[in-house]
Amino acid sequence: MAIVGLFFYKQMPEEVLMNMPAGAVPIYEAKNRLPFYIHQAEENGPVRISRHNEVVAYIVSKEDFEKAVAPKEKSLVERIQESRIAYGLEDDDFDYTAYFDSCRERNCYGREDSSHIFDEV
Secondary structure (H helix, E strand, C coil): CHHHHHHHHHCCCHHHHHHCCCCEEEHHHHHHCHHHHHHHHHHHCCEEEEECCEEEEEECCHHHHHHHHCCCCCCHHHHHHHHHHHCCCCCCCCCHHHHHHHHCCCCCCCCHHHHHHHCCC
């Protein structure tokens, strides 16, 4: 894009070139050469469009646009919630906290039946 861009920029007045944001294309040039800049966006990435020396828009390829607006991958929690809804488990009354608390060991030495191991120590 740089070589082709320099060719067009040389045809512009010098005061426009001096004040234009680096790498941006003025709206009037983008309008006159839209097919060219669409190809540039497809091949080289986004093309910045400026108005009054300020970037106001971008021309992006279809692939870049679809990547930007594509739905993000769902998190593990979201997938678990969806599967619970699918199997009708979203409103169950099971107390998971109490269940997991009962599974945890409360004795600092291990299971209650293993406390005799430390009697002679």
